[in-house]
Amino acid sequence: MAVRVQREDFDSGAELERFSAGKTRIGGICLFVGLVRDYMGHDPAAGAEVRAMTLEHYPGMTERQLEAIEAEARSRWPLEDTLIIHRYGMLEPGERIVLVAASSAHRDAAFEACRFLMDWLKTKAPFWKVEHTSEGDAWVDAKESDDAAAARWKR
Amino acid sequence: MAVRVQREDFDSGAELERFSAGKTRIGGICLFVGLVRDYMGHDPAAGAEVRAMTLEHYPGMTERQLEAIEAEARSRWPLEDTLIIHRYGMLEPGERIVLVAASSAHRDAAFEACRFLMDWLKTKAPFWKVEHTSEGDAWVDAKESDDAAAARWKR
């Protein structure tokens, strides 16, 4: 169970290995890694080229919210372990932004918890992206699809 | 897009890194790793200790089925890449059995395709486990929950 908010890159392979090392009670690990795309919006052909993005965050509140999201996941599913790593600062296309992972005795719990962590993080963790594009800088708008994804987990 | 059926272990971290290296069009990668548990059934306290398991498979048909599952996933979601690695032979608790991964411009597609790959693999790929336990050897029974999980994706 860990939350890390950091400027520097992380080694996703090493994190995955660490997650499984010496574990004999877990049936599976589900892991998600989010990367910076090189185009704006949904259509690579239509969107302006993204040369880089800068992720701003609210130090203190970010960690607090991520820890709350992690605790919520652990209250909902029987998890062996969870991990959230989120970067801030300037990132170029192809760079890693975020890693979330959940392990459990049963794969459904691992899959669902991992997706839940991403969905809630997307709508609750105080990060904001500004894209540096061929047409200038632009703050990324929140997406309704992300609100809908988070709402799936309401209860 | 790749399917590998092998006796030897794989480096899950290196596979994950390879999956993301140099990719600037994918929003995310979802990956699942399944490990051998050290107890039978659902309850660690109730189930006999599993000292090892042996995975038997049907060479030829296994690859054919996994490739069909992968092709089905790619027909359902806009995926950048997919990977399935499955081991056979004798494995000890904590060892990796399987890795599936899917990458896409959008996280929902990556999550759903990855879970679909596991759910279909569980009910279609010709592998059979025999557990070597403190109470003798026992063929693992197929689980109704796996049939239900696969049925989610019927259409």
Place this chain on the structure above:
Amino acid sequence: MKVLYFAWLRAKTGIGEEEIALPSEVVTIAQLVELLKGRSPGHAAAFAEMAVVRVAVNQDYVGLDSPVTTGDEVAFFPPVTGG
């Protein structure tokens, strides 16, 4: 015809693979199963409960009413438990 057995069907029949000379009146999987049951008590035991036996012809899943011909590779096995 090549017949393959996996997992506990292999354990019960005592063999992983055998060559069968297919009589001309055997044209479906169900008829093939009846033929195979007569080969040994182990075969009879393996096919005692067909609800837990899966069949593949030439490495594709098929049902019991599926046709078989002499050049086919037919495999019998329990519901799969990989992953």
Place this chain on the structure above:
Amino acid sequence: MKVLYFAWLRAKTGIGEEEIALPSEVVTIAQLVELLKGRSPGHAAAFAEMAVVRVAVNQDYVGLDSPVTTGDEVAFFPPVTGG
């Protein structure tokens, strides 16, 4: 009271953080927003459309009718876009 601005609210107000002397009649977030709007045209622009402004008091999300007191840390920012 410490007031923080993030993302385009920071860009519009031109500041990331400011200290506010809280008048005794200001007891809710909505009242605080009205007070802040008067500080500069940039502030007025930042708070022009409250539907796209989120608020946290002491690092927890709150609504516009939430109470504020002088020791609070209050943050204003757009809907989040991390991940």
